[in-house]
Every structure is written in C-alpha cells, then in structure tokens.
Amino acid sequence: MHTSPLFLNHNYVPEHVQPQDNRLYELKAEVDAKNLTEMWDLILRADYQVGDAQDLPRETREEFYRIVSLLVKAFSR
Amino acid sequence: MLTTNRPVFTELGTQAIEKGLADPQLSAFYESMMSGFGLVSEKIREHMPYLSLCSDKLDGFGPPPIFYVGRRCSQRLLFGEDWAMQQGDELRTPDPELEYASAEGYRAALDGRPYYGYARTALHFKGTTVDIAYERLILTLRPSPNSTRRFCAYFGVIQDLLELPRQ
Numbered sequence: 065m066h067t068s069p070l071f072l073n074h075n076y077v078p079e080h081v082q083p084q085d086n087r088l089y090e091l092k093a094e095v096d097a098k099n100l101t102e103m104w105d106l107i108l109r110a111d112y113q114v115g116d117a118q119d120l121p122r123e124t125r126e127e128f129y130r131i132v133s134l135l136v137k138a139f140s141r
Numbered sequence: 142m143l144t145t146n147r148p149v150f151t152e153l154g155t156q157a158i159e160k161g162l163a164d165p166q167l168s169a170f171y172e173s174m175m176s177g178f179g180l181v182s183e184k185i186r187e188h189m190p191y192l193s194l195c196s197d198k199l200d201g202f203g204p205p206p207i208f209y210v211g212r213r214c215s216q217r218l219l220f221g222e223d224w225a226m227q228q229g230d231e232l233r234t235p236d237p238e239l240e241y242a243s244a245e246g247y248r249a250a251l252d253g254r255p256y257y258g259y260a261r262t263a264l265h266f267k268g269t270t271v272d273i274a275y276e277r278l279i280l281t282l283r284p285s286p287n288s289t290r291r292f293c294a295y296f297g298v299i300q301d302l303l304e305l306p307r308q
Binding site for chain 1: 195205
C-alpha cells in the first residue's frame with residue numbers, strides 16, 4: 065500500500081474493518097440488566113431469523129434497536 | 142385522533158374460534174399457540190407480521206405498552222407507518238378512549254383467559270372519520286418454558302373500514 069507522506073500508516077484503518085457498534089452493546093447490556101434477554105432472543109429469532117444481533121444487516125439494525133428501546137420502556141414500570 | 146362514538150367491545154369467547162367462526166389466520170395463530178400451551182415456539186414466526194406485542198405491565202386503566210408492531214399488523218395498517226415507527230416514550234394506541242376501552246381484553250388475557258372479541262368504533266383519523274369493525278385476539282405467552290417473563294400478543298383483523306361522510 066502506498067500512502068501519502070502526510071498520512072501515517074498507523075492511522076490507516078483498512079476498508080473492511082467495520083467500526084464497533086456501541087449502540088448494540090449498550091442496548092444488550094440494558095436488556096440483560098432488566099432480565100429481558102429472552103425477549104431479545106425471541107424477536108431476533110422469530111422476526112429477523114438470526115441468532116445473534118451482529119448477524120443483522122446494517123439496514124435492519126436500526127429497526128431492531130427501535131424495537132428493543134420500546135421493549136425496555138414497556139417492561140420498565 | 143378522537144372518537145366520535147363510544148367504542149363497543151364485545152367478548153365472543155374463544156369457543157367462537159373453535160367453532161370456526163373467526164378469521165382463518167387468526168384461528169391458525171390461536172390453534173398454533175394453544176397447542177404449545179402458551180409457550181412461544183418456532184410456530185410463532187409465520188404469525189409475527191400480523192402481531193403486535195406488549196408487556197404484561199397493566200397500570201391504571203390502559204392496556205400495557207406496545208413494543209413490537211408487525212409489518213402487516215392491523216394496527217400498523219390503521220394508524221400508519223409513522224405511528225408504528227415512532228421513537229418516544231411508550232408506544233400506545235393514539236386514541237385514549239379506545240385505549241382505555243381495550244384494556245379489559247388484556248386484563249383477561251393476563252389473568253390466564255385468552256380473549257377473543259369484536260369491536261366497533263368510529264374514529265377521526267387523518268382528517269376523515271372512519272367506522273371500523275374488527276376482531277381481536279389477545280393471548281399471554283412466555284418466551285421459554287421456564288421463563289417467569291410474560292408478554293401479550295395481539296392479533297387484530299379489520300373486518301370493515303368505512304369512510305363516513307363529513308358532517
């Protein structure tokens with residue numbers, strides 16, 4: 065790889081490396097803390113047909129996050 | 142949105158489903174869940190687009206807050222994408238009177254008695270008044286056999302949606 069002399073090699077992030085999805089980890093931690101993990105798994109399995117939220121396509125993650133946010137609120141009373 | 146007439150909710154009882162009087166898709170969901178004794182199984186997958194799911198937190202006079210609205214669920218068809226996709230506080234039916242009138246069905250389901258009934262009401266919606274009649278089934282389910290967690294599944298079928306003349 066050829067880089068500009070103004071661009072330091074150690075700052076380069078290869079294109080295929082995706083940034084960590086902090087929202088996913090924050091929501092999962094909140095769900096686990098409120099004992100809603102089974103509901104998280106249910107929605108993933110029954111609607112999105114995946115076993116792990118990291119397997120969700122990026123375009124459907126936002127929709128899943130919105131459902132999980134409502135889930136937390138709905139059981140928070 | 143405001144209701145012009147007081148909503149009418151009539152419980153028909155799940156015997157009506159067993160006698161074949163209910164909507165076929167609603168009946169299929171009922172039979173599928175009853176065969177699993179209220180436990181969620183892989184069978185729920187095919188019904189998810191038609192369901193809305195809410196918690197078991199009955200508080201005050203209204204039904205529990207909704208957290209999931211299926212892509213082809215009657216509530217999404219009636220209240221629209223913007224309502225279904227909103228991000229705010231709790232997700233609730235956008236009509237307080239209808240909301241309170243519907244609570245009894247959730248109360249019955251959470252007491253262990255699946256609720257099946259008929260409802261009819263007139264709604265002001267998006268500048269028009271509609272007369273709506275629908276069947277609704279409410280079940281309480283558990284996500285796994287040993288779970289202490291419960292939630293309600295709502296399956297609604299709009300039978301008639303008639304735009305009324307402007308007054």
